[in-house]
Amino acid sequence: LSPIILYDHPAVAPESSVELFDATEIDEILTLRVLTLTDEEKAEARSTDPRAAAIIERCENMTAEELQQLHGILRNPHALRESPAPGDPGNDGFPTYFVPGADPSADPGGDAPWWDPARDAAVDPESDTVLIDGVPVSRGSRVLVAPQRRADAQDFFFAGQPGRVTGVHFDVDGGTHVAVVLEADPAAELQEWYGRYLYFSPEELVPLPPAGNGNNGKETSP
Structure with a gap:
């Protein structure tokens, strides 16, 4: 990339x-x-x-x-497109984002970039769910990190650690990315506040029961 x-x-x-x-x-x-x-x-x-x-x-x-x-x-990448007349409030010199092929004036997302979830009410990382091993996983779910062979080398440092899901993201190519903060991270609250998450594909995570059931974050057999 x-x-x-x-x-x-x-x-x-x-x-x-x-x-x-x-x-x-x-x-x-x-x-x-x-x-x-x-x-x-x-x-x-x-x-x-x-x-x-x-x-x-x-x-x-x-x-x-x-x-x-x-x-x-910084240049406006859309400067060559037809723009409002001088003095028009829309002619503010700032880049205008739009969904390719769509009418910007009819776009309910306003000035949000076309990749922003605000463009599509059908997606919401804070409420979306993905099935992992038959278990619905969403924001607040506990998971065990299990990086696969093709994972980033850094991800293997987190193998076997329990984490908490902060969001489920679907990209424009149809991929699913689960945002996670590690339970053992002393800065977990700061990471979540700042939006600095670790992202894993669903197959790299194992659902865990909610905290407080006495299993200390260990995976349980069905």
Whole structure:
């Protein structure tokens, strides 16, 4: 998955006035890193490759204005669409989100992005339910984390730990993602307040009975 979603036919922004690294937002970070090198490190880097030497030269000769430009700029991705006349309250200069192929004026979701649950009253992570091993699981349910072979390596640190479901999310591709906070996490309340959850697919979770039944979070046999 790409952490940066590009529109069709992307092009290098005019703010990138010189050729640096890979013409993405990390140019600024890498430029700052080059400027922290010692003279000896820069000399060693220059000797490795002509392109490396050219990059170091560009970084050293870059003006403060050029460096500031690399920080990026926010543009309205829908600016080329037909817009309201000047002075119209709708012409506020902010990006307008809409469901592709739909009439924005008839969209009940208002200004919410098309992927926001507010766009579709049929989904609600706080009340939606998913069946796991025949057991309905929803917000407040207890589960045991059981990452599968293709899980993220970090997820295996949480294997065998009980957690509490905070929401059931259905994505636009039909996938189901269960948001969980771990019971053993001392910052569980903070994570839930902030919305920083761990996400697992239903097959990576085992339903547990409610707390207080004396099983100490252990899975029970049917």
